[in-house]
Amino acid sequence: MILDELNSEQLEVVQSNRNLLLTACPGSGKTRVIINKIAHELSLMKSESKRKILTLTFTNRASDEITRRLNRLGVLTSEVWSGTIHSFCMEWIIKPYAGYLDELRNGFTIVDEKYISSRITELKEEHNIGFFDNVNMKIERNGEYSCTNVSYIPFLDNYYNGLKESKMIDFELLLHYSNKLLARYPKISNSLAKIFKYILVDEFQDTQDIQYSIISHIIKNSDDNSNVIFVGDIDQAIYTSLGGVAMNFEELKVEIDDSNMESKTLTGNYRSAQRIIDFYSHFQSNELQIQSEANIPDESTLISLNRNISKEQIPNEIARLIQFNLNNGIPESEICVLVPQWWLITSITRRLRQLLPEVNFDASGITPMSQIRENFWYKVGRLFLTEPLPKMYSARYKWAEEIIELFKLQTNRDMLDTPKPEKILLRIINSINPNKTEGIEYLAECFDELLSELNIDLSFFPDLVSSKEIYFETIETRLQDETYDVPTDTESFKKFYRENSGIVINTCVGVKGEEFETVISYGLLYGYVPHWNEIYNGNPDSASKKLLYVICSRAKRNLHLIAETGRQTRRGVELGINRHLGEVEFDYDDI
Numbered sequence: 001m002i003l004d005e006l007n008s009e010q011l012e013v014v015q016s017n018r019n020l021l022l023t024a025c026p027g028s029g030k031t032r033v034i035i036n037k038i039a040h041e042l043s044l045m046k047s048e049s050k051r052k053i054l055t056l057t058f059t060n061r062a063s064d065e066i067t068r069r070l071n072r073l074g075v076l077t078s079e080v081w082s083g084t085i086h087s088f089c090m091e092w093i094i095k096p097y098a099g100y101l102d103e104l105r106n107g108f109t110i111v112d113e114k115y116i117s118s119r120i121t122e123l124k125e126e127h128n129i130g131f132f133d134n135v136n137m138k139i140e141r142n143g144e145y146s147c148t149n150v151s152y153i154p155f156l157d158n159y160y161n162g163l164k165e166s167k168m169i170d171f172e173l174l175l176h177y178s179n180k181l182l183a184r185y186p187k188i189s190n191s192l193a194k195i196f197k198y199i200l201v202d203e204f205q206d207t208q209d210i211q212y213s214i215i216s217h218i219i220k221n222s223d224d225n226s227n228v229i230f231v232g233d234i235d236q237a238i239y240t241s242l243g244g245v246a247m248n249f250e251e252l253k254v255e256i257d258d259s260n261m262e263s264k265t266l267t268g269n270y271r272s273a274q275r276i277i278d279f280y281s282h283f284q285s286n287e288l289q290i291q292s293e294a295n296i297p298d299e300s301t302l303i304s305l306n307r308n309i310s311k312e313q314i315p316n317e318i319a320r321l322i323q324f325n326l327n328n329g330i331p332e333s334e335i336c337v338l339v340p341q342w343w344l345i346t347s348i349t350r351r352l353r354q355l356l357p358e359v360n361f362d363a364s365g366i367t368p369m370s371q372i373r374e375n376f377w378y379k380v381g382r383l384f385l386t387e388p389l390p391k392m393y394s395a396r397y398k399w400a401e402e403i404i405e406l407f408k409l410q411t412n413r414d415m416l417d418t419p420k421p422e423k424i425l426l427r428i429i430n431s432i433n434p435n436k437t438e439g440i441e442y443l444a445e446c447f448d449e450l451l452s453e454l455n456i457d458l459s460f461f462p463d464l465v466s467s468k469e470i471y472f473e474t475i476e477t478r479l480q481d482e483t484y485d486v487p488t489d490t491e492s493f494k495k496f497y498r499e500n501s502g503i504v505i506n507t508c509v510g511v512k513g514e515e516f517e518t519v520i521s522y523g524l525l526y527g528y529v530p531h532w533n534e535i536y537n538g539n540p541d542s543a544s545k546k547l548l549y550v551i552c553s554r555a556k557r558n559l560h561l562i563a564e565t566g567r568q569t570r571r572g573v574e575l576g577i578n579r580h581l582g583e584v585e586f587d588y589d590d591i
């Protein structure tokens with residue numbers, strides 16, 4: 001039985017049937033609780049019940065991980081919907097209820113990040129705002145801008161009015177319209193509550209104010225039929241300068257209007273050796289003593305800090321550390337290289353691939369595919385790019401289900417007129433494998449063959465034509481952009497979807513909630529960690545400690561930290577080591 005693998009504190013949370021806040025330290029089993037809560041609730045549901053469990057995660061990667069872990073437990077994931085709050089809003093609020101809002105009634109397009117960034121750059125120039133000036137683009141729950149600097153308001157008006165005129169929505173408008181729909185029509189919340197028995201919010205400490213509002217509309221209008229569990233750790237709140245708010249227990253009770261809400265915590269850390277925990281407790285903001293339950297002897301750990309190498313030596317040094325760990329028997333998928341800023345992922349990955357040609361790397365933080373997962377063709381493309389392995393069956397079946405639903409929504413007709421259309425769709429997709437070595441050509445031919453097998457003439461469905469154009473345009477723009485430098489061949493496209501395909505290269509935000517035997521983290525410099533945005537607009541001391549806390553607490557056994565020399569500000573001033581890291585007195589290992 002699944003629940004046997006929980007300790008008594010974890011079991012209490014899983015068996016509770018109240019609204020609940022779970023805050024606990026890294027490695028204490030919060031994700032394990034979420035997985036088991038889903039499995040437990042599904043086991044209690046009657047098979048004829050049409051209800052589902054909703055899990056809101058911080059990243060798509062975290063959501064995929066939940067699906068994978070449920071699959072591994074043998075839990076059927078068709079009754080679970082997991083994704084980011086943006087995907088949830090799109091799928092469950094905007095798509096079905098767009099007709100209720102004047103702004104969306106006559107159609108809309110989701111704009112992608114590339115469009116947003118070039119539009120923002122253009123408008124900043126027009127409004128004499130510096131390229132690097134950070135403007136808060138968020139919209140509050142009452143529809144007002146979060147930005148308090150009045151000189152930026154004309155710029156924001158220009159940006160948002162432009163989107164509205166062209167019937168486009170970005171991520172902020174997506175939340176804004178969703179919140180507006182729920183506020184105006186409580187019946188929508190009530191229907192959602194009828195579908196979702198539980199809402200599990202992972203990493204709640206990084207939730208935006210308007211996102212709390214969306215969740216609370218659903219819970220408050222649920223006639224006590226739905227519950228919410230907020231799961232997180234305030235010490236890991238690394239999104240504050242970008243709008244994350246870690247509400248406390250009292251605030252949450254008010255937010256969802258439930259004075260009986262429970263608050264629980266978990267003790268113990270099942271992930272890391274005590275020596276690793278003692279090291280990162282330097283960056284902890286509460287007094288809590290974290291006890292390791294991981295059975296990893298301190299003698300087997302290695303913690304190093306290198307502050308003497310130059311930035312030019314970084315690839316060689318990281319390659320040396322990787323080789324050292326591989327020689328010590330650490331598997332590739334248990335090693336993670338954390339980059340200080342996402343745009344560095346591509347260049348370091350390329351250099352490491354050259355230096356260690358035999359080693360596999362998983363740099364899926366940057367994919368050529370559109371990040372707009374709600375795009376119909378993104379979903380179809382994902383099926384063509386993943387292998388039909390037995391362990392992937394349940395996930396792929398669910399994707400097929402989504403494609404069929406979306407097709408119906410956008411065309412008003414069934415994709416396949418047969419019982420179990422998902423099975424048939426998968427069978428057709430699995431049988432198509434054009435002999436094209438270039439990724440774009442491969443996908444284009446897959447789509448053509450699929451449409452012909454299904455007897456679908458796309459010219460009758462303008463929405464699908466335009467979403468196809470957006471999908472391919474995004475890929476092409478990414479492939480042409482030197483910052484990304486992503487490979488163009490079919491095999492590499494497929495690799496982006498392969499699980500555990502090697503050493504993970506990502507940012508600290510990208511691997512939230514994950515764990516590795518060895519973590520190698522470089523660029524630990526003031527200006528990178530924390531980023532300049534935090535320094536100018538946030539609380540740099542708190543951001544600095546929290547980032548270090550999250551980085552170091554990913555490691556089970558080995559932690560290799562690097563604060564290289566030679567990196568400069570735009571004005572040519574040398575960046576120094578992150579102050580909180582520099583101040584730690586610790587008996588580091590030499591490697």
Ligand SMILES: Nc1ncnc2c1ncn2[C@@H]1O[C@H](COP(=O)(O)OP(=O)(O)OP(=O)(O)O)[C@@H](O)[C@H]1O
Nearest residue numbers: 005006007025026027028029030031032270271513
């Ligand atoms: N009761 C338990 N017995 C054995 N191992 C456990 C138990 N609970 C959790 N673990 C293991 O401890 C590790 C950390 O758990 P998990 O990832 O759920 O922690 P977390 O609290 O979500 O951490 P973070 O805050 O860093 O995301 C995982 O490998 C998990 O399988």
